[in-house]
Amino acid sequence: MTLADAKYQYLLRMGDNALILGHRLSEWCGHGPILEQDIAITNIALDQVGQARSLLQYAAQLEGKGRTEDNLAYKRDVMEYRNVLLVEQPNENFAYTIVRQFLFDAFNFLLHKSLVNSKDEHLKAIAEKSLKEITYHLRYSSEWMIRLGDGTAESHQKIQTALDDLFIYTGELLTPDAVDQTIFEAGIGPDLTALQAPYQAKIDEILQQATLQKPEVKYMQSGGKDGRMHTEYLGYILAELQFVQRAYPNMEW
Amino acid sequence: MKAPADYAHLEDQFQARIDAEEKIEPKDWMPDKYRKTLIRQISQHAHSEIVGMLPEGNWVTRAPSLRRKVALLAKVQDEAGHGLYLYGAAETLGAERDDLLDELHTGNAKYSSIFNYPTLSWADIGAIGWLVDGAAIMNQVPLCRCSYGPYARAMVRVCKEESFHQRQGYEIMLTLARGTEAQKKMAQDALNRWWWPSLMMFGPNDAESKHTAQSMAWKIKRFTNDELRQRFVDITAPQAEFIGLTIPDEHLKYNEETGHYDFGPINWDEFWQVVSGEGPCNRQRLKARRRAHEEGQWVRDAALAHAEKRRQRQAAKKDQKVA
Ligand SMILES: [Fe+2]
Ligand SMILES: [Fe+2]
Numbered sequence: 001m002t003l004a005d006a007k008y009q010y011l012l013r014m015g016d017n018a019l020i021l022g023h024r025l026s027e028w029c030g031h032g033p034i035l036e037q038d039i040a041i042t043n044i045a046l047d048q049v050g051q052a053r054s055l056l057q058y059a060a061q062l063e064g065k066g067r068t069e070d071n072l073a074y075k076r077d078v079m080e081y082r083n084v085l086l087v088e089q090p091n092e093n094f095a096y097t098i099v100r101q102f103l104f105d106a107f108n109f110l111l112h113k114s115l116v117n118s119k120d121e122h123l124k125a126i127a128e129k130s131l132k133e134i135t136y137h138l139r140y141s142s143e144w145m146i147r148l149g150d151g152t153a154e155s156h157q158k159i160q161t162a163l164d165d166l167f168i169y170t171g172e173l174l175t176p177d178a179v180d181q182t183i184f185e186a187g188i189g190p191d192l193t194a195l196q197a198p199y200q201a202k203i204d205e206i207l208q209q210a211t212l213q214k215p216e217v218k219y220m221q222s223g224g225k226d227g228r229m230h231t232e233y234l235g236y237i238l239a240e241l242q243f244v245q246r247a248y249p250n251m252e253w
Numbered sequence: 254m255k256a257p258a259d260y261a262h263l264e265d266q267f268q269a270r271i272d273a274e275e276k277i278e279p280k281d282w283m284p285d286k287y288r289k290t291l292i293r294q295i296s297q298h299a300h301s302e303i304v305g306m307l308p309e310g311n312w313v314t315r316a317p318s319l320r321r322k323v324a325l326l327a328k329v330q331d332e333a334g335h336g337l338y339l340y341g342a343a344e345t346l347g348a349e350r351d352d353l354l355d356e357l358h359t360g361n362a363k364y365s366s367i368f369n370y371p372t373l374s375w376a377d378i379g380a381i382g383w384l385v386d387g388a389a390i391m392n393q394v395p396l397c398r399c400s401y402g403p404y405a406r407a408m409v410r411v412c413k414e415e416s417f418h419q420r421q422g423y424e425i426m427l428t429l430a431r432g433t434e435a436q437k438k439m440a441q442d443a444l445n446r447w448w449w450p451s452l453m454m455f456g457p458n459d460a461e462s463k464h465t466a467q468s469m470a471w472k473i474k475r476f477t478n479d480e481l482r483q484r485f486v487d488i489t490a491p492q493a494e495f496i497g498l499t500i501p502d503e504h505l506k507y508n509e510e511t512g513h514y515d516f517g518p519i520n521w522d523e524f525w526q527v528v529s530g531e532g533p534c535n536r537q538r539l540k541a542r543r544r545a546h547e548e549g550q551w552v553r554d555a556a557l558a559h560a561e562k563r564r565q566r567q568a569a570k571k572d573q574k575v576a
Contacts, residue, residue: 026326030303034549035340038333039337056319094549152551152554244316245318248435248436253321
């Protein structure tokens with residue numbers, strides 16, 4: 001794999017993660033459990049879609065085929081998307097949203113803390129801006145993990161269920177493949193294996209405060225970031241996200 | 254209880270303050286009817302912001318470009334923020350947000366009828382920004398000088414954002430109107446559906462409006478419904494012309510003598526139908542709001558329970574230290 005290919009794939013992965021998670025969060029807009037949280041979740045959605053734009057713009061530039069952020073977002077089908085499986089999981093209820101966010105934020109925070117030292121100046125600049133936002137996201141989702149875990153019996157049960165369901169998607173976050181390896185060797189991104197211990201430590205710390213049990217997982221689900229596999233949910237996300245551009249192709253909006 | 258004579262004296266003093274353009278603040282004496290009128294108006298306004306998130310939120314996941322998606326999300330979030338300030342302003346009058354929400358959920362409280370119309374294409378997002386936020390600005394700019402201080406101040410913040418929304422909506426329409434035939438058709442169709450409901454946003458004709466006279470005397474309202482509606486038509490008609498869209502009113506015509514646009518009769522039957530709860534989306538809107546509230550109950554309960562646990566733990570820690 002050439003470094004150029006690896007960089008393009010790496011940026012697609014990051015951009016798709018941000019876009020699909022932003023999409024899921026944006027589904028709450030107008031339907032939040034309380035006005036203040038509606039605003040907070042929409043805020044995170046805005047950050048995620050904003051990050052997706054910067055990342056996909058850069059990916060398109062790296063690809064060098066004259067595509068734009070919108071071409072990448074609106075014209076790729078399921079098997080061309082490179083987001084991790086975790087972010088495409090549905091909202092179900094507020095507990096699933098919080099767990100998904102927390103499990104992703106804890107990873108994303110460590111990733112960006114490392115990317116601010118990237119040898120790639122453009123990615124470094126994006127990461128510096130995003131890190132501020134992600135630091136807030138992690139604080140927000142951690143606080144809600146604790147609130148719901150150590151709230152009522154009902155909330156505890158709901159968030160434990162969500163955690164049990166979603167934990168199987170954490171494996172691929174920090175399991176490096178050839179793309180990650182190439183990026184690491186070029187000094188552009190972190191050695192993912194080195195982030196595994198701090199990731200588990202963050203999870204343990206918050207679960208302990210939230211009085212939640214860490215699920216024992218025999219088999220992790222993976223395949224999103226390397227394009228081998230997605231869950232059935234992604235097709236519906238894209239059907240919605242891409243509807244206008246698919247129905248009315250090649251127009252300016 | 255004040256004796257009637259005292260009350261009359263207080264009312265006179267109150268009116269004198271209003272006439273002198275003084276702002277009434279939460280702790281000041283005010284007639285009960287003034288308080289009630291304001292709570293009704295401010296809470297209706299707050300509900301409108303919140304219910305208004307639904308038709309526009311309907312297109313967030315389908316926005317046609319990432320740039321548009323970000324702008325729409327930010328706009329809908331602004332509306333949530335407006336709702337928050339306004340509930341806050343109503344609370345300064347002694348109302349509770351929970352009670353006000355109950356009124357909304359039981360269908361007793363009103364909200365702007367415009368949000369009972371469906372958003373069927375992307376152009377509807379442009380039409381809402383241009384026309385609905387545009388009409389909201391006409392209504393709200395005078396409210397920045399409303400006699401009740403907290404409401405007036407909330408409106409200053411809100412109006413800045415609304416005018417941004419209006420420009421953004423108009424720009425969406427402009428882009429569509431200058432686009433392909435399909436896009437132009439989409440834009441015209443949206444204008445056709447949103448025009449008349451937008452004119453209805455100003456409320457009944459002055460002769461039919463039961464609250465206008467008292468609200469004008471209290472300087473809650475500064476202009477009548479018909480005055481504001483005329484101003485809206487005068488500003489909007491040339492904007493439509495500029496982007497090459499046709500307002501669906503065969504009577505619409507600039508009147509050289511009056512310096513205003515004449516326009517055709519409004520279908521007041523439709524207006525009253527929607528106000529009474531039988532518009533195209535009344536049921537869905539209320540259902541969506543109720544569902545969000547009911548499904549959020551366990552989340553709010555958990556937040557309260559957790560806060561209480563923390564408080565108790567901290568108190569216990571303090572006791573230990575003292576002992
Ligand atoms: Fe608003
Ligand atoms: Fe607005």
